[in-house]
Amino acid sequence: MSRIVYVNGEYLPEEEAKVSVFDRGFLFADAVYEVTSVLEGKLIAFDGHAVRLQRSCDELGMTNPVSKDELMEIHQELVKRNGVEEGMVYLQLTRGNPGDRDFAYPPEDTKPTLVLFTQTANLLNNPKIEKGMKVISVEDQRWARRDIKTVQLLFPSMAKMMAKAAGVDDAWMVEDGHVTEGSSNNAYIVKDGKIITRNLGNEILHGITRAAVLEYARSAQMEVVERPFTIEEAKQADEAFITSASTFVMPVVEIDGVALGDGKPGKSAARLRELYLEESRKQAV
Ligand code: PDD
Numbered sequence: 001m002s003r004i005v006y007v008n009g010e011y012l013p014e015e016e017a018k019v020s021v022f023d024r025g026f027l028f029a030d031a032v033y034e035v036t037s038v039l040e041g042k043l044i045a046f047d048g049h050a051v052r053l054q055r056s057c058d059e060l061g062m063t064n065p066v067s068k069d070e071l072m073e074i075h076q077e078l079v080k081r082n083g084v085e086e087g088m089v090y091l092q093l094t095r096g097n098p099g100d101r102d103f104a105y106p107p108e109d110t111k112p113t114l115v116l117f118t119q120t121a122n123l124l125n126n127p128k129i130e131k132g133m134k135v136i137s138v139e140d141q142r143w144a145r146r147d148i149k150t151v152q153l154l155f156p157s158m159a160k161m162m163a164k165a166a167g168v169d170d171a172w173m174v175e176d177g178h179v180t181e182g183s184s185n186n187a188y189i190v191k192d193g194k195i196i197t198r199n200l201g202n203e204i205l206h207g208i209t210r211a212a213v214l215e216y217a218r219s220a221q222m223e224v225v226e227r228p229f230t231i232e233e234a235k236q237a238d239e240a241f242i243t244s245a246s247t248f249v250m251p252v253v254e255i256d257g258v259a260l261g262d263g264k265p266g267k268s269a270a271r272l273r274e275l276y277l278e279e280s281r282k283q284a285v
Pocket of ligand 1: 035181182183184185186204205206207208209210243244245246
């Protein structure tokens with residue numbers, strides 16, 4: 001079935017939606033994006049995603065053509081028009097189409113390109129929740145501003161392919177011996193009851209799910225330590241997990257062929273997933 005997608009103020013069948021070949025998103029990856037999950041037809045953590053989108057724009061001097069309220073309306077309208085009960089809304093905002101290829105940014109009055117589309121997915125009953133994910137480590141070869149959610153995703157795609165070639169689910173990226181994050185998620189280990197995850201900085205994306213999960217963990221008296229951890233430390237951990245908008249909290253049971261703990265999904269990940277789903281459903285819009 002053809003989807004209805006949003007392009008610059010219009011709701012169109014996907015076959016009719018068009019973006020210029022001169023668009024800077026296409027030519028320079030001069031674009032930012034957000035992925036917001038949908039459960040029971042409602043948006044999860046919308047506010048956080050809208051705030052981060054604005055931050056990405058501010059960091060890049062990019063114009064955001066819509067207010068937070070308008071953005072919510074577009075998300076909700078797309079969810080409704082496509083009858084999405086469970087899945088995601090993908091948003092991409094580019095610096096627009098200056099009519100030619102030029103490294104310099106176009107004049108400030110160039111109209112940005114805003115595209116949104118929905119994806120239907122089985123987020124709650126993902127089979128990986130029962131079995132847990134296996135990951136390999138790869139050297140982090142991305143640029144240095146990973147805190148900005150840009151569409152420069154070629155290295156994460158390469159990392160995903162390395163994981164596939166190794167017969168596992170994902171790759172954890174490592175810089176100077178320390179884990180930065182997963183190919184499209186934040187990474188955590190648990191040791192002696194402490195939840196350890198890399199502190200915020202330019203090295204990682206400031207995950208919206210991460211912020212919520214850490215808040216709920218602290219409210220539930222679970223100890224959280226935000227600091228870099230090495231890949232060797234991760235292999236000695238009792239358990240591990242990832243977070244993202246599309247996976248919520250997902251257990252990791254193996255790193256580079258080394259089984260963690262008893263090799264089964266851990267209790268902390270299960271508890272945090274439960275807490276996250278419970279709390280974020282209450283705030284869904
Ligand atoms: N990825 N780190 C990276 C590199 C990511 O790409 C993502 C999200 C996250 C988690 O952020 P959040 O909790 O806000 O989803 C961390 C999205 C889901 C994607 O690219 O599809």
